[in-house]
Amino acid sequence: MARLIRERRDAVRRLGEIFRRHGYEGTSLALITAGTGLGKGSLYNFFPGGKDEMAAAVLDDIDGWFAEAIFRPLRRDPDPVAAIGAMLDGVAAYFDGGGRICLVGVFALGEVRDRFAARVQGYFAEWTSALSVALARCGHPPDVAADLAEDAVLAIQGALVLARAVDDRMVFGRALDRLRIRLAPVNADCA
Amino acid sequence: MARLIRERRDAVRRLGEIFRRHGYEGTSLALITAGTGLGKGSLYNFFPGGKDEMAAAVLDDIDGWFAEAIFRPLRRDPDPVAAIGAMLDGVAAYFDGGGRICLVGVFALGEVRDRFAARVQGYFAEWTSALSVALARCGHPPDVAADLAEDAVLAIQGALVLARAVDDRMVFGRALDRLRIRLAPVNADCA
DNA sequence: GTCTATAGAGTGATAGAC
DNA sequence: GTCTATCACTCTATAGAC
Numbered sequence: 001m002a003r004l005i006r007e008r009r010d011a012v013r014r015l016g017e018i019f020r021r022h023g024y025e026g027t028s029l030a031l032i033t034a035g036t037g038l039g040k041g042s043l044y045n046f047f048p049g050g051k052d053e054m055a056a057a058v059l060d061d062i063d064g065w066f067a068e069a070i071f072r073p074l075r076r077d078p079d080p081v082a083a084i085g086a087m088l089d090g091v092a093a094y095f096d097g098g099g100r101i102c103l104v105g106v107f108a109l110g111e112v113r114d115r116f117a118a119r120v121q122g123y124f125a126e127w128t129s130a131l132s133v134a135l136a137r138c139g140h141p142p143d144v145a146a147d148l149a150e151d152a153v154l155a156i157q158g159a160l161v162l163a164r165a166v167d168d169r170m171v172f173g174r175a176l177d178r179l180r181i182r183l184a185p186v187n188a189d190c191a
Numbered sequence: 192m193a194r195l196i197r198e199r200r201d202a203v204r205r206l207g208e209i210f211r212r213h214g215y216e217g218t219s220l221a222l223i224t225a226g227t228g229l230g231k232g233s234l235y236n237f238f239p240g241g242k243d244e245m246a247a248a249v250l251d252d253i254d255g256w257f258a259e260a261i262f263r264p265l266r267r268d269p270d271p272v273a274a275i276g277a278m279l280d281g282v283a284a285y286f287d288g289g290g291r292i293c294l295v296g297v298f299a300l301g302e303v304r305d306r307f308a309a310r311v312q313g314y315f316a317e318w319t320s321a322l323s324v325a326l327a328r329c330g331h332p333p334d335v336a337a338d339l340a341e342d343a344v345l346a347i348q349g350a351l352v353l354a355r356a357v358d359d360r361m362v363f364g365r366a367l368d369r370l371r372i373r374l375a376p377v378n379a380d381c382a
Numbered sequence: 383g384t385c386t387a388t389a390g391a392g393t394g395a396t397a398g399a400c
Numbered sequence: 401g402t403c404t405a406t407c408a409c410t411c412t413a414t415a416g417a418c
Contacts, residue, residue, distance in 0.1 A: 023301050026216035029398055040400085040401085050399060106300050108356035109292055110214050117358070124356045147365070150353070154366060155342070158349025162341070165299035165315045167308070174338070175345060220408060224390095231409080232388040241409065 008046050009061075011036050016058040020103045024055055024112040052115065055107075059119040062103060065094075066127065074130035080137040081185050087131065088176055088183075091156060098163035098172025105157045128153050138185035152179050199237050200252075202227050207249040211294045215246055215303040243306065246298075250310040253294060256285075257318065265321035271328040272376050278322065279367055279374075282347060289354035289363025296348045319344050329376040343370050 018035045019027050029051070033040060047053040070087050077083035095102065104123045107113055113120055128149045135145035159175035209226045210218050220242070224230060229237075238244040261278050268274035286293065295314045298304055304311055319340045326336035350366035 021302065023214060023216060025214060026302055028396080030396080040398090044400065101300055105352045105356070108352055109297050109300065111212065111217055113355065121357050124353055147369070150362065150365065151346070151369060154349035154353045154362070155346055156349070157352040158345035158347065161296045161299055161348040161352065162315055162345045164304065165296070166312050171341065171345070174341065178338070178342060219406080221406080230389045232390075232411095235409075236387060 011038060011043075011046060012054075012057045012061045015054050016061060016103060019055060019058055020101060020106065023106055024051075024110060027051070055112070056116065056119070059104065059107070059116055059123070063119065063123050063126075066123065071126050071130040074134040077134075080134040083134050084131070084138070084183050085180075087134075088180060092173075092176055095156075095160060095172065096169075098160065098169035101160045101164055102157060105160065124153060135183065140186050148183060152183060155179060202229060202234075202237060203245075203248045203252045206245050207252060207294060210246060210249055211292060211297065214297055215242075215301060218242070246303070247307065247310070250295065250298070250307055250314070254310065254314050254317075257314065262317050262321040265325040268325075271325040274325050275322070275329070275374050276371075278325075279371060283364075283367055286347075286351060286363065287360075289351065289360035292351050292355055293348060296351065315344060326374065331377050339374060343374060346370060 014036045015032065018031055022028075022031060029040060029043070032038075032043065032051075032054070036043070038046075043054075044050065047057065049056075069090055073083040073086055074080070077086075094100070104120055107116055108120050108124075128146075131152060132142075132146045132149035135148050136142055138145075140148060155175055155178070159172045163169055163171040205227045206223065209222055213219075213222060220231065220234070223234065223242075223245070227234070234245070235241065238248065240247075261281055264274040264277055265271070268277075285291070295311055298307055299311050299315070319337075322343060323333075323337045323340035326339050327333050329336075331339060346366055346369070350363045354360055354362040
């Protein structure tokens with residue numbers, strides 16, 4: 001049982017990388033069996049709903065990771081400045097310094113967005129909202145915090161697009177550097 | 192002959208919307224024949240290289256439009272402030288206020304980026320470079336101009352991703368509003 | 383008549399579901 | 401592995417311009 005849960009989770013992680021690289025439409029079952037080492041039988045045992053359920057599981061896995069590692073500290077960490085810094089570091093690591101794109105962003109741009117609308121929207125809404133809370137706790141007025149948060153989330157997505165387009169990870173690094181300045185607390189005595 | 196050229200251009204425009212909506216992998220020939228009204232015979236007469244050549248023609252068409260309507264004024268307009276304003280207005284119109292995504296960005300995130308690497312990279316490099324020139328002509332030091340330009344191009348792409356993800360065009364509008372402020376000239380007596 | 387543009391059935395390969 | 405549907409693409413017959 002525990003083995004099955006672990007195997008399924010491993011499969012979801014591998015599936016994530018395959019979907020990330022090939023997109024939803026471009027991910028074939030042949031690619032999946034090759035990339036996961038799982039036969040079609042196992043695949044349909046883990047994911048009776050087929051490709052659709054696999055993609056949903058991947059989105060849930062990603063959202064779970066972000067919720068725990070990024071969103072929760074932004075909302076709850078007693079030190080919001082540290083949480084924002086940790087967000088930028090965590091994002092840099094997660095996206096491999098610009099060498100790894102955002103699967104949720106890829107899905108957002110595709111037709112599949114509609115199929116996974118709630119998950120895609122939830123991921124970005126949660127991110128923006130959690131960051132906005134942290135910024136407000138740093139002393140920014142609520143409307144400024146919301147604007148800054150939206151700007152930051154969108155800059156990260158855009159940086160991933162541009163970095164991949166021109167094949168230069170430094171584009172992403174520079175974008176994060178700018179965010180480090182832009183998201184700096186407005187007052188030094190911030191909790 | 193003129194009729195053929197016009198028909199081909201019309202076909203390219205329609206193809207662009209299909210690729211934009213469905214992505215490269217998701218665009219089937221069935222979709223193309225339905226969306227263009229052209230049979231496979233005509234399609235393979237216009238584009239002997241098949242889907243690949245169709246996508247290349249679409250990218251060239253987009254790049255041509257941007258080069259003429261956006262990049263050239265940024266580099267050559269005697270009034271760079273006006274050119275930057277026109278860029279933001281032109282972009283707002285082109286992307287339908289956030290309701291239409293960037294095909295080149297979609298391609299950049301997909302596997303097809305490698306197949307069209309030169310075109311994808313050229314589009315973004317040209318955009319960033321042309322905007323950087325205009326900003327420098329507005330009085331920004333060259334390194335600041337380059338940084339601002341990269342930030343703006345990336346923000347537009349990110350805004351398109353986020354606006355579509357949360358299904359809210361106002362995200363895009365707000366991003367453009369921020370850019371209008373951020374790209375403002377550093378001195379009022381700017382040419 | 384010639385010739386080019388076209389429609390659309392037909393090709394083998396491969397898709398996802400089971 | 402087996403299934404049917406669909407994939408990108410080819411090819412042939414023909415419609416229409418000259």
